[in-house]
Amino acid sequence: MNRKTGERVSLLAGLVLMLALALTPAPGQAQGGKWTPEEQMKVKTVGAVVPSPDGKRVAYTVNEAVMDGEKSEVLTHIWMATADGADTWQFTGGEKSASNPRWSPDGKWIAFTTSRSGKNNVWRIRAAGGEAEQVTDVKSGVNNFAWSPDGNWIAFTMNDPPSDAEEKARKEKNDANVVDENFKMSHLWVIAVEKPASAKREARQITRGSFHVGGFDCAPDGRSIAFSHQPTPRVNDWPSADVSVVDVASGERKTLAATAAAESSPEYSPDGKWIAYVASDVPVTWANATYVHVVPGAGGTARKLAATPDQLPNLLGWSADGKWVYVTETRGTVTRLSALATDGSAARDISSGDGVAGGTNLNRSATAAGFSWQASDRAPEAYVTRLDNYAPVQVSKANASLPGHATGRTEVVKWKGADGMEIEGLLTYPVGFEKGKRYPMLVVIHGGPAGVFTQSYLAGRGVYPLATYAAEGYAVLRPNIRGSGGYGKKFRHANVKDWGGKDYQDLMAGVDHVISMGVADADRLGVMGWSYGGYMTSWVITQTRRFKAASIGAPVTNLMSFTGTTDIPGFVPDYFGAEFWENPDIYKQHSAMFNVKGVTTPSLIQHGERDERVHIAQGMELYNALRRQGVETRMVTYPRMPHGLSEPKLQMDAAKRNLEWFAKFVPAGK
DSSP: OOOOOOOOOOTTTTHHHHHHHHTSOOTTOSOSSOOOHHHHTTOOEEEEEEEOTTSSEEEEEEEEEEOSTTOOEEEEEEEEEETTSSOEEEOOOSSSOEEEEEEOTTSSEEEEEEOTTSSOEEEEEETTOOOOEEOOOOSSOEEEEEEOTTSSEEEEEEEOOOOHHHHHHHHTTOOOOOTTOSOOOEEEEEEESSOOTTSOOOOEEOOOSSOEEEEEEEOTTSSEEEEEEESSSOGGGGGGOEEEEEETTTOOEEEEEOSSSOEEEEEEOTTSSEEEEEEEOSSOOSSOOEEEEEEETTOOOOEEOOOOTTSOOEEEEEOTTSSEEEEEEEETTEEEEEEEETTSOOOEESOOSSSEEEEEEEOTTSSEEEEEEEETTEEEEEEEEESSSOOOEEOOOTTTTSOOOOOOOEEEEEEEOGGGOEEEEEEEOOTTOOTTOOEEEEEEEOSTTTOOOOOOOTTSSSSSOHHHHHHTTOEEEEEEOTTOSSSOHHHHTTTTTOTTTHHHHHHHHHHHHHHHTTOEEEEEEEEEEETHHHHHHHHHHHHOSOOSEEEEESOOOOHHHHHHHSSOTTHHHHHHTSOTTTOHHHHHHTOGGGSOTTOOOOEEEEEETTOSSSOHHHHHHHHHHHHHTTOOEEEEEETTOOSSOOSHHHHHHHHHHHHHHHHHHSOOOO
């Protein structure tokens, strides 16, 4: 849970950051050597950048891939830096990750979560250093936590632990499950920070009932906690989320916001008189639009604040004077930190320029914001800025030792899609690009469909090694076709009831645009994507033979069977306006499996074996249909993996297979 900061901010909007970056040579642009999937796995991710209450220090997390011997995991640890960036050092270590750093209100302690004791629990350590001490000891693991305003206790959420009878049944292998029954709800608990002299700490549950607690925030006086909740832990139930307030001492609960909208992310104002929260449009849709509201903390009528440009704000917290709330949001291919006036006047941007910020946190004393920042040619690092004089300072050196390989220039390109709608995307030129020479081009399609391609570091870890593609001589196009996030509600809803229709036309118009620029070779094209990107890639090969090869990741290939096997069964019916038994024709018309006859494109299919979002059967349906038609096809499944590939060795396996697949069918010809 993010804590609050903020005074009125200047409109320098990142100019100091932009100037500093302009004067510093960009990592990844020096010549010599080239990116490979193995090299890209060395890139570290920076997140959860949290300034101290006095703004003088910054805690942040760094995670890296560990692939030694039998290990294949991502290890996260906390680092510390001075706010001027002059000094940085590793704060936690060991073979178990330490995440989610939270400063105590007086700045003397840092609490964090780690599985050192088996389950994920809260530990604390002096900010000056020393031995860490375990605070919670829970069976089911801590989901989220926060310090009380006085620093005397910690509030946390955890799922209901198994009962003794359930533990016994599991051990005896007599543990059958009934679907959608006996949910393990998440509830709020509190625990004293200081350990009693002669006993262990005892946690106290403060919410009870048939609901699942999500995000929460403690009132400034520590007497109450505002929290979001939904009927069950099912992902599909998020549209029914509401916000309530619970009295810490008595456990008495009262409803704060419970309308037909989905309400979440409550944040108290500094004086405790108001609570800000995020609420969706009505009716609630998966191609969502949300707005910040404020409501009296004691209950009453909520007031809707001005809409943000993308209408999907991420609420961070309040300014010290209570006149503003701060949000972050995707804006096209970049991100913005913005301020919303609580009087309802228009939002105003605080940050500007290119690049992508993430892991943003506002400090408790209302003076500073911390965030990770990256750009197409710059690896992620931690930054901090005062909010009364926005001038970000880099405080980390997590990726300082990366090889100085060229990444290939990336630029925003725009073209006219279907119906004349303006579409933009990111075009990465091959390393050593020569004007007048045409290059093979690989098209990458994002997930969602409300995902969006932003100007993140090209050499980051992933199943599609973009920097390696550029190093091998490929141009890479990442189109933000209609339905993408970052461009507002109307654009995000423009593919409703039309997957594979105008969004497909937008994609192909982008391909033609890059060909018309004289960059792409029309006879050497490849296409790939994961999830909805896999849906679109499987659709593409049923519509055209222009692509010489495809890589299809966790694809939705049959909208009917997908809806019956996914953990979000309301998703496709929402987009298409009907259940499949009500309008089977629209499901068939927009499914690759009902249009698969005659496909010839060589296709590589990749899928996690424990994918609950897109069941592996979706990939198998396509694999068998292509094989039975004699199409050169290979399907690779990944043990233990859910919807995304989280283990580094398997992630690198997928990246290398993709590189080899396109090298075979769409050779760069260098």
